[in-house]
Amino acid sequence: MTVNKDDKRIVIETGFIGDELIVAISDDQLRITIAEPRAGDTETGFGQSAGTYLSPEAAIELGTWLIQAGKAIGKGRSS
Known part of the structure; x- marks a missing residue:
C-alpha cells in the first residue's frame, strides 16, 4: 500500500495493480x-471508477467510524 497526500487530497494505492482510493x-x-484501471470494459478497454460526494458532517461521521474500525481490527496484531 502506498499513500500520497497533501492538504487537498489523499490517494491510497491499495496494492492491487493500479487500484486507488482517492x-x-x-x-x-x-x-x-x-x-480500478484494470477492471476494463471489454468494448473500450478503459478501466472503471465510482465516486460520490460527502458533506462535512458525513465525512466526520465516516472518519470517526473508520478510526474505530481500524482500532478494532488492529487489536491482537503484533507490532
Missing part, C-alpha cells in the same frame, strides 16, 4: 473515488 476536497464537500 479523497479530494471539492468546494464544500469531499469527493471519494475508487478507481
